[in-house]
Amino acid sequence: MFFNVGGSFGAHTRDSKRVVDKLAETFKTYGVKHVLGIPGGSIMALYDALYGQDIDVVLFRHEQGAIHAAEGYARVVGRPAVVAATSGPGAANLVTGLADAYMDSTPLVAITGQVATSIFGRDGFQETDIPGIVTPITKFVYQVRRPAEATAAFKAAYEISVLGRPGPTLIDLPRDIQLNAAPDYEERIQINKEKFIPPPPDPEKLRLAAKHLVEANRPVILVGGGVIWSGATPEVLELSKTLYAPIVSTLPGKAAVPHDFPLYMGPAGMHGRAEADAALANADVILAVGTRFSDRTWGRFKELQDAVRSGRMKLIHVDIDQSEIGKNVKPTVGIVGDAKEALRKLIDFLDVVPKANQKYLGWLLEIRKRYEEAMAKIADSTPSFHPWKALKALRRAAPRDTITVTGVGSHQMWTEIAWDVYEPGTYITSAGLGTMGFCVPAALGAKLAARDKPVLCIDGDGSFQMTMNNLALVRDYDLPIVVAIFDNRALQLVKQWQIYLYQRRIIATEFSQRPDFLKIAEAYDIDAVKPETYEQLESAVARALRNNEPLIVDLTIDSEIDIVLPWVKPGDWLTSAVLPEGMNVKLVYEEN
Amino acid sequence: MRRISISTPKSLDALGRVIAITRRAKVQLVDMVVASEDSMYRVHMKVEGPHDEVQWLVAKLDKLPEVLRIDEGDIDINY
Numbered sequence: 308m309f310f311n312v313g314g315s316f317g318a319h320t321r322d323s324k325r326v327v328d329k330l331a332e333t334f335k336t337y338g339v340k341h342v343l344g345i346p347g348g349s350i351m352a353l354y355d356a357l358y359g360q361d362i363d364v365v366l367f368r369h370e371q372g373a374i375h376a377a378e379g380y381a382r383v384v385g386r387p388a389v390v391a392a393t394s395g396p397g398a399a400n401l402v403t404g405l406a407d408a409y410m411d412s413t414p415l416v417a418i419t420g421q422v423a424t425s426i427f428g429r430d431g432f433q434e435t436d437i438p439g440i441v442t443p444i445t446k447f448v449y450q451v452r453r454p455a456e457a458t459a460a461f462k463a464a465y466e467i468s469v470l471g472r473p474g475p476t477l478i479d480l481p482r483d484i485q486l487n488a489a490p491d492y493e494e495r496i497q498i499n500k501e502k503f504i505p506p507p508p509d510p511e512k513l514r515l516a517a518k519h520l521v522e523a524n525r526p527v528i529l530v531g532g533g534v535i536w537s538g539a540t541p542e543v544l545e546l547s548k549t550l551y552a553p554i555v556s557t558l559p560g561k562a563a564v565p566h567d568f569p570l571y572m573g574p575a576g577m578h579g580r581a582e583a584d585a586a587l588a589n590a591d592v593i594l595a596v597g598t599r600f601s602d603r604t605w606g607r608f609k610e611l612q613d614a615v616r617s618g619r620m621k622l623i624h625v626d627i628d629q630s631e632i633g634k635n636v637k638p639t640v641g642i643v644g645d646a647k648e649a650l651r652k653l654i655d656f657l658d659v660v661p662k663a664n665q666k667y668l669g670w671l672l673e674i675r676k677r678y679e680e681a682m683a684k685i686a687d688s689t690p691s692f693h694p695w696k697a698l699k700a701l702r703r704a705a706p707r708d709t710i711t712v713t714g715v716g717s718h719q720m721w722t723e724i725a726w727d728v729y730e731p732g733t734y735i736t737s738a739g740l741g742t743m744g745f746c747v748p749a750a751l752g753a754k755l756a757a758r759d760k761p762v763l764c765i766d767g768d769g770s771f772q773m774t775m776n777n778l779a780l781v782r783d784y785d786l787p788i789v790v791a792i793f794d795n796r797a798l799q800l801v802k803q804w805q806i807y808l809y810q811r812r813i814i815a816t817e818f819s820q821r822p823d824f825l826k827i828a829e830a831y832d833i834d835a836v837k838p839e840t841y842e843q844l845e846s847a848v849a850r851a852l853r854n855n856e857p858l859i860v861d862l863t864i865d866s867e868i869d870i871v872l873p874w875v876k877p878g879d880w881l882t883s884a885v886l887p888e889g890m891n892v893k894l895v896y897e898e899n
Numbered sequence: 900m901r902r903i904s905i906s907t908p909k910s911l912d913a914l915g916r917v918i919a920i921t922r923r924a925k926v927q928l929v930d931m932v933v934a935s936e937d938s939m940y941r942v943h944m945k946v947e948g949p950h951d952e953v954q955w956l957v958a959k960l961d962k963l964p965e966v967l968r969i970d971e972g973d974i975d976i977n978y
Contacts, residue, residue, distance in 0.1 A: 438912055442919045447964050450912060467964055497908035497938070498964040630958030633951065 326457045327356035329489040333458045334362055337465050339389050341365055341380070341755060343373040347393025349420025349433060352485035354391065365755065365784060370397050372748035372777035374404025377415040379712060379752030382735045383760075385536070387414040387468045387476075388752070394420045395433030398479075399440070403742055406444040408475035410739025411559055412532060414468035415475045416461070423483040424452065438479050446474030447498070454487040455494040463496045471503030472628040473536060505627045508644030508652060516594070516640045517656035519621040523592035525667050525896070526552040529575070529604075532559030532738075533597015533627060533646050540731045542650035543596065544568060549654065551663035552594070553671055555583040557604045558723055560597070562734035566727040572671060575881060576604040578720035581873045581894060582674040584881040589667075589896040592621045597646045599626070600635040601739065606875040606883075611636055625649045667896065674892050678873075681890040682725075691865045692841070694721040694793055700841040701765070701791060702727055704849035709733065709761040710753045714746035714770025717800045718793035720871040722765055744773030747790060751777060754786040761852040764790040768818065769798045778831040778859075787857040789848055792824055795866040803870055808877075817866070828859040835859040900929060901953050905942040905960060906968040913965035914940055920963065924948070924956035939967075945974060 330353065334342070343365045346354040357364050367373040370392045377388040392398055398419040408415055422431040438450045447467040449460045457480065464476035520526055528550075530543055540563055547554050547570045554564050554571045558579075564571045573580030575587045587593065588610070598604070605611060614620035615636065624631075624638035625646055632641035642649055686693035698721055705711070707729040713719040713736045728734040735753060737745040750764035771792050780786055802816040828835030834851075838844040838860065851858035873884040882894040907913040914933065921928060926948030934941045946953055957971045 439915065442912075442916050443923070446962075448912070448916070463964070497910075497967070499967050500964050502961065502964070628962070630955070630962055634955060634958075637951070 324489040326454045326487050326489050327352045327485045329458050330461055331356040331360050333461055342389045342391050343376050344391040345370055345397060347397050349394035349422060349482045350391055368776040368779055370400035371403055372774050374401050375745050375748035376752030378408050378413045379735055379749030380756040381414050383753045383756035387416045390415060390417045392419050394422055395435045398435055398437040405441050405475045407737050407740040407742045409444045412473050414473035416464045416468055417477040419479050421479045421481040424481045441477055445477050447476040450479040451484050453494060454484055455490040455492055459493045459496045463498055467500050470500055471505055505645045506643055508642050508649040512640050512642045513653050514656050516623040517653055519592050520550055521657060521659045521661050524664055525590050526550050526592045527586045527590040528552050528554045529593055529595040529598060530554060530560040530563045531557045531598025534560060534563040535732050537646035539647035539650050542647055545654055546650060549657055550661055553586045555586050557598050558738040562728050562732050565729050574723050577875050578723050578871050580724055581678050581884055581886055582671045584884050585674055585894040586671055588881040594623045596625045599631045606879045606881055608636055610880045615639060670896060677890050677892050681887045684889055685887055689868050692862055694864060694869060695725050697862055698725045700845040701848055704845045705763050705852055706761055709763050712746050712750040712753055712764045714766040715741045715743045716767035716770050717869055717871050718765055718767040743770040746770055747774050748777045750788045751780050751786050754788050762788045764788055766790055766792050768792055768794040768796060781857045782832050787855050789851045789858045791860040791862060793864050794861050795864040795869050797866045799866060799869050824861040833857045833859050837861045900945055900947045900974045902972050902974050903944040903946060903957060904970045905966055907940045907965050909938050909940050916963055916965060917942060920959045925952040926956055
């Protein structure tokens with residue numbers, strides 16, 4: 308029954324440092340506190356090197372969970388976590404998370420084990436060409452072929468993940484390389500990472516941007532996730548106050564601005580707020596910061612492109628990533644640089660204080676009021692829980708600094724519309740890739756990063772079921788998160804499209820009543836409630852968050868009433884948003 | 900038609916990443932030559948397509964840390 312694990316494995320007989328031991332030391336010099344993942348044959352040596360080290364190894368139940376947790380972690384602390392998985396299936400299970408992190412510009416370092424170099428290409432057990440697979444979805448990927456490259460590759464991967472626009476990186480580490488004696492020198496990895504250091508923003512372009520902004524009649528500031536990474540929230544608010552410019556956000560940018568700032572209109576786009584859609588569509592100058600002009604924010608680009616081309620609208624685009632300038636819409640002024648630095652300098656160029664367009668701002672705020680009134684009426688007449696009103700109850704229950712994470716689906720879109728974020732960076736969602744299953748593991752990662760903060764995962768039943776196995780970590784590592792499941796027993800957002808775009812031909816979007824989420828909670832030793840009133844919901848969640856206790860809330864929602872509005876149908880322009888019944892407003896501004 | 904010239908480390912992984920980006924560009928890759936020089940690969944491409952799409956490709960290629968140098972220009976350069 309006993310295997311000889313000595314010899315070339317050398318786990319207990321070594322008298323010199325292995326490559327993995329040197330790597331573990333390098334982790335520490337880079338401030339790595341946690342390694343998330345699941346061990347396996349080809350990554351065992353690295354895990355072995357972490358034995359007894361001052362680095363917490365966090366064992367997930369699926370590699371996808373580990374990598375989403377790394378995303379949640381990074382979005383809280385601003386630094387990458389390390390994810391370690393074995394070769395083959397372990398590595399392949401990281402792919403969704405890497406793509407997600409790439410789309411949402413989240414830094415993380417994945418380390419995958421690989422079969423020994425001697426059997427490369429021989430279809431060895433659990434051999435997968437992971438560098439080949441993840442090439443298009445990583446900022447940097449490197450397969451270590453020589454022992455002296457290992458620490459250099461990790462350093463490059465770590466640094467590149469956070470330099471400039473953040474993103475995921477991966478190093479692939481063959482088993483024999485891991486076990487090799489560590490050389491006393493480091494081989495240089497031939498790359499150019501300096502290119503990720505943002506250039507100073509062009510002062511002439513900033514001057515021109517300032518001129519357009521002070522001359523604007525209906526200026527808007529559009530903020531994306533880049534504002535959060537740059538820490539440019541104070542500059543955005545100052546600009547908004549100076550210019551009387553409403554702020555609109557993308558979905559990831561939603562966490563950039565406190566929602567009780569009076570000129571914040573909310574996110575625009577497919578399931579954005581109507582006043583935000585109106586602000587963007589009727590602007591004569593848009594200052595877009597740290598955003599990549601996603602089709603989810605704009606519906607389609609034709610109107611925007613036409614307006615910019617004809618000069619009816621001036622578009623100023625500030626981004627740290629040069630390849631984003633003009634990618635989808637060619638701006639009037641494109642400025643490459645760090646958002647905070649660029650906006651600070653832009654403020655200095657504003658030599659004239661413009662007058663507020665009170666009529667226009669009043670019109671936007673009236674749209675907001677009408678929406679809230681219409682939704683209140685709809686929610687009050689709904690016999691069961693209405694997602695819009697349930698979010699209001701949850702918001703009252705959650706302290707202002709609560710880190711809120713969402714899954715993907717109708718519940719997520721409701722949070723886009725109706726969840727108020729008060730502190731920058733405290734709303735974490737899978738925006739670009741739209742990855743169901745994101746919530747539970749990302750919330751665990753967020754809690755790992757900030758144990759003193761309340762963490763609330765607002766999930767859907769479909770999304771929850773994709774990664775709920777990671778709930779085991781709640782007790783294993785004392786990560787008391789609160790999970791509120793908006794339980795409509797459907798893939799509701801897809802079903803909404805089936806209803807409106809596919810003549811109600813409902814197929815493969817309705818779930819049975821299995822499983823019982825209360826029993827799932829019990830299986831993981833977590834308290835659970837199935838509230839019957841908004842008061843019960845609010846009080847149960849408030850208590851759990853206050854006491855730092857885990858809780859699963861099964862919130863029954865009638866799928867038939869769960870239609871997320873506003874809705875800009877795919878390929879439509881912002882002003883054609885479908886609005887809730889009783890709202891009766893047009894999103895096209897009339898000057899007179 | 901435009902010319903794009905790239906220097907990468909002499910690694911097929913780096914070359915693979917260059918190709919992975921290029922295949923997503925909305926341009927026609929008319930010609931591609933990879934020459935080996937000491938520790939480097941020199942990649943020369945002739946691409947045809949709208950100016951904005953060529954710029955998209957150049958900007959995306961320039962995001963790769965393995966792309967040590969990239970130049971874009973007229974096609975009349977002899978290579």
